[in-house]
Amino acid sequence: MNNTLGTLFKKALTFSPDSFSLLKGRLRTFLLYFFLLNLIMFIPLTYSIFQLDSSIQTLLGIRLTDAEGLSGLPENCEIVNEELICESEAVYQASFSVNDQVIEVFINAPDTQEASANQLLMRRQTAELVINDATLTMDYRGFDYTPFQDLNASAPEDVYTVMFNGFYPSLRPFFALPLTLIFVGGYILTNVILLFTLAGFAMLFKLTIYDLPKYVDMVKLFVLASTVPGIVNLIIGLFGLSAFSSLVYNFLTPFFVYVLYRRKDPEITVS
Numbered sequence: 282m283n284n285t286l287g288t289l290f291k292k293a294l295t296f297s298p299d300s301f302s303l304l305k306g307r308l309r310t311f312l313l314y315f316f317l318l319n320l321i322m323f324i325p326l327t328y329s330i331f332q333l334d335s336s337i338q339t340l341l342g343i344r345l346t347d348a349e350g351l352s353g354l355p356e357n358c359e360i361v362n363e364e365l366i367c368e369s370e371a372v373y374q375a376s377f378s379v380n381d382q383v384i385e386v387f388i389n390a391p392d393t394q395e396a397s398a399n400q401l402l403m404r405r406q407t408a409e410l411v412i413n414d415a416t417l418t419m420d421y422r423g424f425d426y427t428p429f430q431d432l433n434a435s436a437p438e439d440v441y442t443v444m445f446n447g448f449y450p451s452l453r454p455f456f457a458l459p460l461t462l463i464f465v466g467g468y469i470l471t472n473v474i475l476l477f478t479l480a481g482f483a484m485l486f487k488l489t490i491y492d493l494p495k496y497v498d499m500v501k502l503f504v505l506a507s508t509v510p511g512i513v514n515l516i517i518g519l520f521g522l523s524a525f526s527s528l529v530y531n532f533l534t535p536f537f538v539y540v541l542y543r544r545k546d547p548e549i550t551v552s
Contacts, residue, residue: 509533
């Protein structure tokens with residue numbers, strides 16, 4: 282299988298005149314090749330999603346910076362060196378509401394305490410949030426030196442921003458994975474639809490070109506022709522221009538189908 286995929290890549294990259302001989306291969310092999318090619322060319326987009334900063338503040342259907350009511354934090358507690366430090370062993374309780382849901386907050390909670398629904402437990406080294414049937418375990422790596430006394434003197438929206446930005450490095454995977462599935466998966470699905478659609482339109486030329494491949498083979502030809510555009514897409518994405526790479530890909534793929542067809546070895550026939 283690896284040798285077959287490698288051959289497809291080599292022939293498509295060099296516009297080999299005997300590329301048409303590859304069309305005798307199985308369609309599923311070409312589709313697998315197309316899928317892998319798409320995964321590779323969307324690597325920059327995937328990377329950019331995993332590097333999203335905390336400006337993306339919607340989690341599990343809740344925009345956390347729209348929360349209200351968090352105040353009166355214990356002034357003898359602070360976050361320093363990625364740990365929650367309180368001067369006493371007491372557990373302090375507060376609450377806030379977001380989207381009409383009340384979230385109970387337990388500050389300086391012991392490690393043995395388990396979080397229930399709509400609760401945020403802030404332990405010495407980790408924090409645990411249970412919301413919308415999801416349990417999120419976080420740490421304090423995103424916090425600078427944060428004395429709660431200063432938070433009490435800040436505006437409520439500033440308090441939520443500080444808390445969200447501090448917890449965001451722990452929450453990033455919960456944002457990145459769904460966004461990757463949505464954006465990268467959506468682009469791949471779009472390219473698959475485009476592949477079959479363009480192959481269908483190309484069949485119109487069969488009215489005047491007698492040796493044009495049949496539909497299934499035309500799909501395979503479009504897969505081969507997408508190799509160079511896919512590489513161009515990857516290079517453009519590496520320069521941070523992923524938003525424009527699809528336009529280049531969509532225009533170049535039909536062009537390279539034409540190039541491959543023109544370079545076809547006359548002795549090769551495809552039924």
